[in-house]
């Protein structure tokens with residue numbers, strides 16, 4: 001993927017991607033309600049990685065590439081910091097990948113070609129990762145994976161799962177206890193040399209909470225009868241059932257548990273993965289009956305085939321086979337790279353396919369205005385799951401497949417939440433292709449794809465019902481108008497009441513003072529504070545107002561650059577609609593994408609109505625670039641490490657207000673480095689160059705002194 005972006009565009013896009021990916025992570029992992037396919041999600045992650053590779057100094061602290069799974073979303077469950085981080089696994093998709101993995105391990109350990117590298121192999125269950133902490137054999141805490149470092153406390157919920165013992169069984173160890181036997185397993189379980197089931201003082205068992213296929217089907221049937229939430233698949237059902245505020249709900253859901261490893265442990269009483277898993281089984285915690293020990297890649301692949309063969313008959317969904325280096329001293333030497341261990345890999349099953357009829361193509365409008373075509377199918381079973389919808393991704397994908405309603409198609413499901421079409425079996429020609437809509441089905445605004453982009457987007461951002469609440473939340477957010485007390489919940493509440501249709505309505509809320517007071521949770525003081533905070537923004541900063549409108553490609557920095565040049569919003573509007581693009585593109589950091597987005601925005605009558613309505617309520621003064629007489633004027637500042645009281649964006653904005661420039665990397669031109677905890681190479685470089693380094697508190701003092 002070629003990256004043809006200016007630095008400002010790259011920074012903007014990375015910000016947008018971080019937000020988008022976090023949003024989808026939350027929907028997938030925390031709310032169990034994904035709204036895009038895995039393929040679309042992967043495309044976002046790849047785009048982020050490609051931009052980061054081209055602009056390494058712009059990598060954000062909250063970069064999606066630094067996270068495992070989702071960050072813990074706002075949740076009624078309290079948070080738990082994992083003593084030992086919960087990692088994710090790298091994936092292998094082919095036999096060659098597996099052979100490479102074994103060869104890599106051998107190289108890393110500097111073993112001779114003929115040395116045996118024993119590995120365990122077990123089915124990878126599609127569940128929700130969970131860590132169970134036992135102290136002196138007693139279950140004291142259960143936590144979800146969360147972002148790998150911080151999860152959610154589900155101790156009370158887990159207590160309702162019959163598979164999970166409250167107290168470990170200190171049985172005399174007799175090898176193979178609790179283990180099934182697989183006929184073609186190359187190495188049937190062997191008794192451990194250690195003969196007792198001694199339990200360490202602290203031992204965290206890690207594994208998956210899951211739901212069987214049958215229990216899942218029955219749960220959905222009950223949910224449907226009761227008008228409740230229907231789950232997309234057993235994984236989502238298990239996650240949704242475990243992450244309940246009320247353990248009573250969890251208790252009513254048929255959850256199971258399967259251990260696959262461990263985290264923090266005061267002692268590990270075995271020398272191999274295999275023996276340790278047998279011991280965990282002997283303590284009374286279920287371990288996969290398909291766990292085997294193999295001595296080379298060929299045996300791993302043989303075991304993989306046997307599990308793949310048994311897959312359809314298994315009572316639960318699995319999506320691959322996990323291999324782990326058996327010797328624990330080797331695991332320790334191999335260690336971790338980024339967020340995955342070097343000593344393990346997940347060998348994924350190929351996607352499952354089925355043939356059916358595409359009955360219709362519906363267009364869904366996402367919160368960002370993206371028009372996503374969804375294929376409605378004659379329901380068909382793929383890999384044990386009934387599929388009736390597929391994502392068609394975008395306009396280009398429909399053209400590539402040449403699909404129209406009525407066509408026979410091959411669909412594929414690869415552990416995907418939303419399956420996709422991989423082949424069109426009806427390809428007679430000539431015929432008229434499917435016409436992708438050029439208007440938004442929700443608000444009838446024009447829908448356009450920008451130059452070089454495949455996604456078609458609704459241009460009616462501020463009036464489009466699909467986008468409105470998100471736009472309003474953006475409008476009042478800290479980097480935009482920054483209206484204190486008008487949070488996401490309040491926006492949702494007022495929107496549902498029909499009080500907030502567009503940004504201008506925020507400034508008309510004062511007429512609803514008594515109505516707001518009549519609502520639960522509002523007191524005189526909180527209402528007055530909210531209305532005062534709104535009134536305080538009657539003369540808002542023009543650049544923040546422009547940024548708040550959420551015009552594509554017009555980020556906070558671009559908004560300021562535009563206003564520096566045009567001074568008033570009316571001048572900017574005039575330049576954007578007069579067709580003289582040079583006036584705009586002559587500004588540093590303003591490229592054709594910005595010009596096109598502004599043109600599209602002001603081309604849409606709905607947007608102009610919203611714009612004029614808003615400007616009848618607020619009067620942003622002409623934009624003046626403050627050149628404060630501060631000690632910082634003209635200086636270059638670099639922020640590094642974690643900032644605790646503000647975001648990186650806020651810190652940069654402060655620097656700009658002081659007349660300083662915020663740079664991404666340390667060089668001889670840098671005047672000052674503000675370093676928080678965890679600052680690394682930039683701090684080192686600053687020391688080498690003899691550049692002044694201060695902490696966040698000292699920076700705050702400078703900002704305060706400048707007023």
Ligand SMILES: [Zn+2]
Pocket residue numbers: 365440441442443444445458459460461464465466
């Ligand atoms: Zn729309």
